Amino acid sequence: MNVELQVNGTDHVVDVEPRKTLLDALREDCALTGTHAGCEHGVCGACTVLVDDAPIRSCLLFAVQADGYQITTIEGVAPGPGELSILQDAFCETHGMQCGFCTPGMVLTGHALLKRNPNPSRAEIVDAISGNICRCTGYGQIIEAIELAAERLRGRNLSDSISAEPTMVHADIVAPEDEPERGIIKAAGYDLPHEGKP
């Protein structure tokens, strides 16, 4: 069956068996492998995507059911190549992951939470991510990441309209030698580890 999926603002027309989940269609037919299969029965949350800005389990939805929605996967979060959203940057700042397998689901869930609730309490964060299982981190640094992102989002300069997508933070360019202990290094610095200098 043909179905048109709108994913991260792009239309994908895929031809799939009805039994193919949205998860598998995203990974195989749209070549978006950032969404992960952890259990395929709706418990672990590794397959989380946003459907019309709401986190859902893509393993519990068939691709043929998913037309007409705005689907956002982890690949749709970063503002551009080599860049990070404020929330993604916060996850890097607090080390809110280890193996990274649950991370796309956590990031999307965090994005959805902060969009609805820009000032969540710790308890609200805990509740929001309680449908995403992490086996590596014990959740502490994930909660810290979302708290940090909330703080930064509240403090950022807004353009005249509050867009749905949190904008990227342009971190100051810090010469690494000056403040080696400072966490935020220019985001693009990793691509050119030396900024052209040995």
Place this chain on the structure above:
Amino acid sequence: MKAAPFEYVRPSSLLEACSILADDEDALPIAGGQTLVPMLAMRLARPTILVDILRLPELTGIGRANGFLILGATTRQVEAERSALVASDLPLLAKALPWVGHQPTRNRGTVGGSVANADPSAEIPLVAATLGARIVIQSREEEKVLPADDFFLGAMSTALEPGFCVKELRFPVWPKGRLGVGFHEISARKSDFAYASAAVQLAADDDDKCLNIVLGLGGLSDRPVRISLDSIIGKDLRATSLPAIVAEAVGDACDGFDLRSDIHASASYRRRLAISLAQRAMRDAIDGALQGGGEAQ
């Protein structure tokens, strides 16, 4: 864990959906899919056709009519959770909904789906049974309005015959006044299948006496069960004898259930929980009613 193959259709009317279901007894309706899809993935269910009813216009909407709050079957659990109408008219349902699964499953799962699935420990069926809701089911030929007691027949078993779909849920709305509700459940982790759950709704008069009270228990029998607490009607809600009355009523009821012992919870634990949770739910409901009551806490 890939499902066995099936066909998929998305009819544009409820009648069409019911026709397909009637003509093929191995066809299954799918709405939110939060309980159905795991069963498909584990190949515990193998429908020939999945009939997608999620977007049928006849099944949507929340509205009031004739003293009932009506929820279309495909009302998402999250919609009900955030609905001002539900908050004002069905405080017990509003209290129970955050316990249903997790936020991501409430974003897709429907109230009708939960009721049709009829898990003995599910929250929405418990509220339906406790309040004496009506379940409206529809086939190609007819529409039937069933009291909850006649709809829930056993574990995962309802009065839905082949060709029928849940159309809407009609919850009786109690008159505005000093209302209080309580909802408690215990599971291994928050939002797991409950070992036991208790739902209470009561109304107090101006003298703090009980005007009306209903108590429902979930997770203990093969379906949610309403326990009579009529002996409390007319009594002072501040009386210290009430917890004991609840304990006796619940204990007696449990003695009639075939309480399950499994790796997670023993039968004796469930019985003990039932009494304690019912007492707590009643405590919350009394507090709510006597402190002003009315809208959902």
Place this chain on the structure above:
Amino acid sequence: MTAQGNFRYVSTTRRVREDRRFVVGRGTYVADVPAREMLHVALVPSPHPAAKIIAIDSAEALALPGVHYVLTGEELSGAVDPLMNGLDTPHVRRFPLAVGQTRYAGEWVAAVVAETRAVAEDAVELVQVEYDPLPHVINPERAYEPQSPPVHPGHGSNVLLDRTFVWGEVDRHFAENPRHLKFRVTWGRNSTVPIETFGVLAKWDPWREILDVWASIQMPKYSDQIARSLRIPLNCVRVHQDVDVGGSYGVKRGIKHTVLVSHLARRLGRPVRLIEDRLENMRAGDAHGPERIFDVEVAFTDAGIVHSMKMRALDNAGAYAGRAPFQLGKPIGAIVGPYQIKSVQYQAISVTTNKAPEEAVRGFGQSPTNYAIETMMDKVAAECGLDRIEMRRRNFIRKEQFPYLIPSGTRYDSGDYHTVLDKVLAHANYGELLEERDRLRKSGLLAGIGIAACLEPSGGNSAFEPLLNEKNTTTTWMESCRINVDGLGFITATMHTTSSGQGHETLVATVVGEVLEIDPDRIRVVRPDTLASLPSNSPVGSRMAIMLGGAAFHAAQIIKSKVIDLACRYFGREGDGVTYSAGAVSDNATGKRLELAELVNIAHRHHHSLPEGTRPGLNSEYVMQVPGGGKLAENSRIQMYPAYSFECHLILLSLDPILGKPEIRRYIIGHDCGTIINPHIVKGMTLGGIAHGIGASLLEEFVYDEEGQFLTGSFMDYLLPSSHEVPHVEMVHHCTPSPLTVLGQKGSGECGYLGAPAAVSGAINDAVRPLGIWFDKLPIRASRISDAVAESAPGHSQ
């Protein structure tokens, strides 16, 4: 740069560079690796705990469009060698598919290969297998009895290992100390269950004669075992180590999956992939953890000093031998925990039963052992009427006693347990904690404090192998690193194993940067495949900070000395006439300075300006042996791992006597892993380890019924802690560097997990002690707590 403090980059909160690819969904996990014309595998499981295979009929399955092949154990066992055992048990043979008989419910009997995974699963249902059920044994104590039905008849019994060690004068100490105690505790079967299941993709190129393997693997000697089983030279196996592993914590040892898939790739001439689904993984992924019964006897004084301990550990290895029995051996290296126990008798028993095989789990048996030891300390304290903390103080090894030789032959390198404990108590405000406990008790709840003090042996070696299997004489346990400074002066280091979230690239860059005084962010770290790699033993035994850090350190030192040497040759000076600083070298006399870029230019291009015999380029490599390793056992004593981290848990817990659900109100952990290379990473390991421990003590269990049927095959029954179940954890640090490691670092990969179950159990038992109740089996479920409390009430009815 010294081993104590004052680091430039080490111990600073630098970002973990791996996070950057994960946070945008650009990790490359095995299921993300593309391969053209890939075929997919699904497995036919046996429904019986034990059964003879009479016949396998694949005709209907093969007729399904899209199905390419159905492989049976009979065919496979003719084509490959059995998988390796750790012990000398040649009659316990294991192949990826059951051969002749099946030995646990869910065991893989046949493998279906098809165009898609979905079609393969369809075909699995069409494979018809005829079985003749055999007697089975599930309970390990029954399996220990001689007349129990043997899982491997050729082996003669179900006993894989039954060895008693006596270190020190146990009998004398028991005679001299008339106060004795005896008890049993049981560690239920659970595992660390990563969110990513095991997966492997294999491709055979018959013209190059190379088997390419991508896998979600954490396993020493992985490529060795592939080569052995497939009977091909090791240099025909190319494992791609740049695959990101979605969590492992020990268990991703999918050698059976790999041999299966490799054989199929060779047989069918196309790439073949198996990604376990969750059902396959839980039931037959062979990744269950220890299931262990401890019988402990202890001799102590009235003052609560423990002099001697007898411990019998009976472990249920499941249906095959593998590496599981060694999980009884590794704890020998910390068998007395952090205490001055003078003598130990230790009986290690491993039995086969008709359950899924046990695999290496985080700590390799240390956490269950710590649970037994800490329970012992709590019980002795109760018996003596002593405060549990005071009792531990009296028994702790003291700071001035290090290096401390324990009865089983291991020397603990360094530690200061009293200070860590003091820090924890101070941070917790212990007096207030006790008051809070009492307040909770007065309010009608049960409340208790749990304490656990234990060691994390780190650095890894395989000393338990020659200890438990005399035929195995392995004492080498190495790690390696290579560094190249290229022609334009950019630095690239290599590491030679996979990682599963431990931040090893960050580790290597930080250490190399520290030595060379160059910003780690400018150092690229890559993972070549195994054909281009130096020897490695993969991240096990909490070893990588020490071993990979050590290898990187030494490789960087070589670079640094080569740079200095180059400058000396150029300046015409001796070594002490120049000064190195951040990659540049200055002539002390003239002040002339050569930047790294210039030195590199000379090294790569200006051969004419260097003395005869100077080798071009600027690179190094280092293969490092584990410190303290290298000797075989003597008199059943051996040096296990080199470095010992320490952790001290303090928990305040309450529970409603009817609802029975434990609520952790406060969780404090004191942690000493020597020099911390990256604080973010250590914090993550600790919090994650505690989460694993909470799961093991309260929620997680692989359950089989009497009929050998597996009851917890999905995440609906095997309960993983969510964010609701893991409390906020307060961490307190201390640092006693290791004298044996390059920066004073010790390992922390198992931190938190090693003590949390003991602490949680201790807290619950403290809470119910006033009722005369004691829980002796993990996990402790709310149902059991509630039932026990109800039964303890006088005149109780229900």
